[in-house]
Each structure stands twice: as structure tokens, then as C-alpha cells.
Amino acid sequence: MAVCLAFAGIQLIPVEKRNPPEDPSHTIYAAESVPAEVKAVLQGSCNDCHSNQTRWPWYSHVAPVSWMVAHDVHEGRKEMNFSEWSTYTEKRKDQKLEEICEQITNGDMPDGKYAFIHRNARPTQAQRDAVCTWIESVR
Numbered sequence: 001m002a003v004c005l006a007f008a009g010i011q012l013i014p015v016e017k018r019n020p021p022e023d024p025s026h027t028i029y030a031a032e033s034v035p036a037e038v039k040a041v042l043q044g045s046c047n048d049c050h051s052n053q054t055r056w057p058w059y060s061h062v063a064p065v066s067w068m069v070a071h072d073v074h075e076g077r078k079e080m081n082f083s084e085w086s087t088y089t090e091k092r093k094d095q096k097l098e099e100i101c102e103q104i105t106n107g108d109m110p111d112g113k114y115a116f117i118h119r120n121a122r123p124t125q126a127q128r129d130a131v132c133t134w135i136e137s138v139r
Helices: 002-010 036-045 065-079 082-087 090-106 112-117 125-138
Strands: none
Touching (some): 036 125
């Protein structure tokens, strides 16, 4: 009974789960010429944590999982946000592009917790190659 009450009680703790407004002209897709295949990878593997277009699934509304999901999204947006791409300096854009290729090549992104639940989010080798080839052409 106490466990049920505690579980019910933690559901009342507020968690910030909102998507800030997005100016389409500031996105990576407006600032860069992103091929459709690469855009599909970025949207399917990265957008939930690295844009203002997060899809908040049902489990993101249930504590304590909601705390972890919200934390990961906030940290991801702080690290790199495709919705605010045009606000970055050229140096920062270049660094982030390099990191994208490095992290998807190493399997560090998408995050393991995310990829475990979203099985289709992990890019195939061909998709990773396409992203890195595009990045090299942009840099």
C-alpha cells in the first residue's frame, strides 16, 4: 500500500516537458542543404533529444521515467539543437557536424537507452555513411 501511495505521489512532481516554439528559418534543414536520406536519419534518430520537436511518448509522462526522459531531452538540446542551428557560430556548427559523424560512427548516438526503446532509431551502416559523407561535403 505504501509503495502504491509513493508511486502515486511522485506523479504529482512537475517535470518540464514542452517543446519551445520553433522558427523554421533557424533549423539545420533551412540553414544547410540536407539530402532527404540524411534528413530522415536526423529526424528519426536525433530530433527527439536534439530539437524543439520532441515527441513525448506515453512513458515520458510516468515518473520516475519522466524525470530521466526530460533530463535527457534538456541536456540534448543544450548540447546541440537542430531547431536553433542558424544561431550557432560557424565554428560551433563545424564542431557539431564533426561530433555527429564521430558519435554515430562510434555508436554513441543515439543514446543507448533511447535506441533500446526505439529500435529503428539506430542508423544502419549505410545511413551512417550517408550522414558522414554529407557532413564532409558541408564542412
